[in-house]
Structure formats: structure tokens, C-alpha cells
Amino acid sequence: MSWSLAVLVGVALLQPDTSEAANRKPVRKSAARVEVKRVEAKIEKSKVRTVLARRAAAEDVVPGRLSFGQIYGLHGTSDPLDLKSSVALVMDQDTNEVLFSKNPQAVLPIASITKLMTALVVTEARLPMDEVLTVTSEDVDTEKNSSSRLAVGTQLSREDMLHLALMASENRAANALGRHYPGGLEAFVAAMNRKARELGMNDTHYAEPTGLSSRNQSSARDLAALVKYAHGNQLLREFSTSTEHIVAVGSRQMAFRNTNGLVRGGSWDIGLQKTGYISEAGRCLVMQADLAGRKLIMVLLDSAGKYSRIGDAERLRKWLLQGTAAGVTAVVHTGG
Known part of the structure; x- marks a missing residue:
């Protein structure tokens, strides 16, 4: 109708x-x-x-809450795989060869993909992983009013907070990590942007460590550079690809699951990943995966449907495997 x-x-x-x-x-x-x-x-x-x-x-659309990609008309860009993501990039990790690109220059909100940089800054600061951090009212989301299973007063080690932020995309854990950085949240965000500049991520800007703000923005090219660099961090690889993590909260044991269904499904060889969603960003996904005999980096931004980023990843995998089987190096570029 x-x-x-x-x-x-x-x-x-x-x-x-x-x-x-x-x-x-x-x-x-x-x-x-x-x-x-x-x-x-x-x-x-x-x-x-x-x-x-x-x-x-x-149609997976909430009237009056269009993503930036929809507002910019990026979903009008066609591609041979009919992807539902308005931005897509597949790059060979070793050679930097781009195999597939769709609007790779677009700068859009990245939602919880932000947490990949959050985790990178935390680990490279070499802060004690066994230090106990406390969730406070400062970690409660007042921008999107999102829920959290970590109540105010919850105490967890920095390691557990990092694990939950990467694997389960826990916003309060990510904010607590930023608050407990030397110099506080402001210094932490400055360190995030400084690291982005170091990696040549010139289209990228961070405003806070969770991704709830639409001011956290980047491009597919920049995020591919981030994934490539972050893949060299053993803790980020381990935490982002674990299927489940159990933490002790007071006298209770709480189980958290990975937000990426491809990790839980087990049919992909994923080395590092992060999902993200806010209405301004659409559904987002970045991954490093061994596929078709190559180490590949995938970036999918502003997917219009709840499960379509997973569907897009599967479409790309099928396309890559078919190209490899046919002995053809498949390269597609659309949208600039």
C-alpha cells in the first residue's frame, strides 16, 4: 500500500x-x-x-527520521549488486587495491563504529586493564535516551568495559572509558581526533566516544584505513570478534552477545569488526575478513534496513567468490 x-x-x-x-x-x-x-x-x-x-x-523507514545519506540523495546511486547501503568499500588489506566502491568519498555519521577508535586510544594509552571503573550518571545517554544494562553504580575492570564497548556496543562502557582517561573526556576526544590525523583520516571528526552523536563523522576511505591499522591490535581483534562475554556485576553474572550476526553465525573468517546504528547514520558495519584467498576490508555505511548491512556483506562475499572462481579480478566503482 x-x-x-x-x-x-x-x-x-x-x-x-x-x-x-x-x-x-x-x-x-x-x-x-x-x-x-x-x-x-x-x-x-x-x-x-x-x-x-x-x-x-x-520499507525500514521511520517517517521524519531520515539518515544523512537519504537526505543527501546517496541512496539514488545504483550499483551492480543492488546494495542497500548507500556507501560501500571493499579493499585488499595487503595491497590497498580497491575492489568495490560506492560513494566512498561521502562523509556521514558513523554511529558506534566510533567505538573502534575509542578502543584504539584506550589500548595505546597503556592504562591498567585491571583498574576498576564505575558507571556514573555522566555515562547515561541524554542525547538519544538509549537504554543500557549497566546501571549507574556498576563497577567493572577497564578490560571488561573495553570488551563490552567493542563486542556488545555498550554506550555507558565506552563513555566510562573516555571519562577515566588522563585529563578526562575532553582530553580523550582530543586524543581520538589526534589519532585520526596520524592515520591520515582527514574526513574524520569525533565529538564523543560512543557514536551516539551525529557529529562523529567519517568516510569509507578513512574507515578502511582505521580498520587496517586497528587489525594490528591483538586485543581489538579478540574483543571485537568474541561471540559472548560474561561479567560479574555485583552478585550477578551478566551475559552480553556480539552485535554482529556474522560473527555469531560462524561462517565468516572475521579478524576484526564493529557495527553501528543511529537514525542519522543508518545501519553501519566495518570488518576485516579472510575471503577468496585474500585479506579484505569491508565498509558498509547508511544501510536502510535492520538486516540489510548483513545482506549486503553476503552479496559482496558471493560476488567476490564468483569472481575468484572465474579467475577474474572484479572491480566496480560507482558514485565517484
């Missing part, structure tokens, strides 16, 4: 009934009958909302 049809349905549902039965002169309406009519009207309105919601869900 199109949007216009859904709206017409809504209008029709809310129009007064002009049938013969409706035009009969009412006898006396009791309070009970008035209440029944009020409830029926509410139900009809609810039906209209349901129609609209189903339409939005079918």
Missing part, C-alpha cells in the same frame, strides 16, 4: 458514516453508548496508525 493510499484509508476511516442507518434520527444516547462510540473511534484511528506503521516497517 502506498503512502497516499494509506492516508486515504485513514481519511476514509475517520469520515462520518453517510449510510441510511447513520442518518436515522438518534433516540436518546445513554452515557454508555457515548462511551462505546468514543472507544470505537479510538480503535478506528488505531487501525490507521497500524497501516502506516506497517508500511514504514516494510
